[in-house]
Amino acid sequence: MTKAKDPAGLSLRLVAAKRLQAVLKGEHFAPLQAGDLADGRDRALANRLITTALRRHGQINAMLGELLEKGMPPRSGTFEAVLRLSLAQLVFLPDIGAHSALFLAVEAIKRDSKARHLSGLMNAVLRRAQGNSARFALLDDTLLLPETTRQKWESAYGTEAVGRFTDALIDGAPLDLTLREVDPDVIEALGATQLAGPSVRLETRDRPVDALPFFEDGRWWVQDVASAIPARLIKAQAGGSVLDLCAAPGGKTAQLCQSGYSVTALDSDATRLERLKANMERLGFSPLVLEGDAAKFAAPEPFDGIVLDAPCSATGTFRRHPEVLWQRSAADIAGRVQLQRSLFANAVRLLSPGGSLVYCVCSLEPEEGEAVAEWALAALSGIEADPIAPGELPGLEMTINARGEVRALPSMAPGGVAGGMDGFFVARFRRTS
Structure with missing residues (x-):
């Protein structure tokens, strides 16, 4: 019997989730290279998903606090990384398309033996997020920085300057x-x-x-x-x-x-x-x-x-x-x-x-x-x-x-x-x- 072919876009989602999971565990972020994903367009999209999830980390924290009534499931493999990537796409990258965010998220954790039992939860959480995406997109920019960090920097550099820090965080750095x-x-x-x-x-x-x-x-x-x-x-x-x-x-x-x-x-x-x-x-x-x-x-x-x-x-x-x-x-x-x-x-x-x-x-x-x-x-x-x-x-x-x-x-x-x-x-x- 011929094995079913993986859906388009799933490979890059799996690679992106693995890299984001490593960063969430404390590793330094390095953009994916050709050795990680050979196709340049896939690599660019995967890096865009990861960096958006990282730049919007504080706002996604607020979403997760609302969407996961019992908190993040323990010992759940790549569940958190896949969910963060999908929320980043649904709320902040609407040009990619909402359907792929939901479908590929569920497919991705089905490939993870530690997370596949949570496929129903993933689908339910993301559908709820999709219904609230317009509201989530307007979450306050002050959430982009940890509260203690924001307060310390405002004390040192002023509220106006720190407001521009958050703009710089979202924009990223030119070369x-x-x-x-x-x-x-x-x-x-x-x-x-x-x-x-x-x-x-x-x-x-x-x-x-x-x-x-x-x-x-x-x-x-x-x-x-x-x-x-x-x-x-x-x-x-x-x-x-x-x-x-x-x-x-x-x-x-x-x-x-x-x-x-x-x-x-x-x-x-x-x-x-x-x-x-x-x-x-x-x-x-x-x-x-x-x-x-x-x-x-x-x-x-x-x-x-x-x-x-x-x-x-x-x-x-x-x-x-x-x-x-x-x-x-x-x-x-x-x-x-x-x-x-x-x-x-x-x-x-x-x-x-x-x-x-x-x-x-x-x-x-x-x-x-x-x-x-x-x-x-x-x-x-x-x-x-x-x-x-x-x-x-x-x-x-x-x-x-x-x-x-x-x-x-x-x-x-x-x-x-x-x-x-x-x-x-x-x-x-x-x-x-």
Whole structure:
């Protein structure tokens, strides 16, 4: 007897559910690649479903609270992931079609031995959701952020700014590149808009990054405009020795090499270092690449400059990684602060007198940014603040606060261009003795 063929669209739904389930369990989200789904259109749709479910996670939580009277069934395999994907489609992606959301959801969990007994519940919940889809589509945007996070950010940055954070969350992040040289021909070929300095932005793209013009020529690298700020702020003589701590995947390393410094790139992750090496080879740069623990690293000679891009909660990257909003706890952030202090203390030990230290985190949490800078000045001897002047960051002056630190926000328009930027904190220090 011939086995019945699976319905069209079921395969991508199963792959999408598996990836979303992993993220719901705490894994980092990475878009599906050709190895996951060979067909490009299927892959694009699956990624759209996943990212919509992640961006709308808080609003979908509210729907689930209403639709599941007894809560999420325990030990139910992919049931939650499939349900979230289907709610995202029904409510926020009406162009895909409601019928496929219901039919494929039921078919998907029938393929899961841990969830197939819930096919009736899935069908009933989604039919109820379909009847309320217009109302669900109008759920308040404040639900998009965890309540404690929203309150903390409103206190730090203001209600209006955080309102634009939620717009940025839904819109996602455009693709920013850093050019080796600001060349109008390259910018035109990329279809890009210049933001500030060598940073340009592609609002849309119809091909993979490695298929964009001048990729093989090494004329640019991928780097959010906010992430491109720290390396620009190092003060060292041309040819001076500069250490990039926690360097992978290498955007800041490339900037430092481009500036003519003698660069050492250190990271503890061997896999990420291989990616850094590949990036440097494509770009034609030759930093000294070392694997090691940044908190314990020692060098025979001190460095003239150090960029410390410390491991952090990464909440500033929520436009690309919306899952970080729901995966970070106060205890998690507190643990990262202790690591940041340890790395900072070692960076000061590695810095020569008069040397320049730039500390940065891709975090919107004041504990990991402003508070660490304040701690360093109070707890570590031999350093002083070296305020950043507006003239150092033309087009990005709005990111500089009254203390001469950078506090980039997703609500800001770099160079006056819409699309936001990652949340970033940057402070600069000088070794006095």
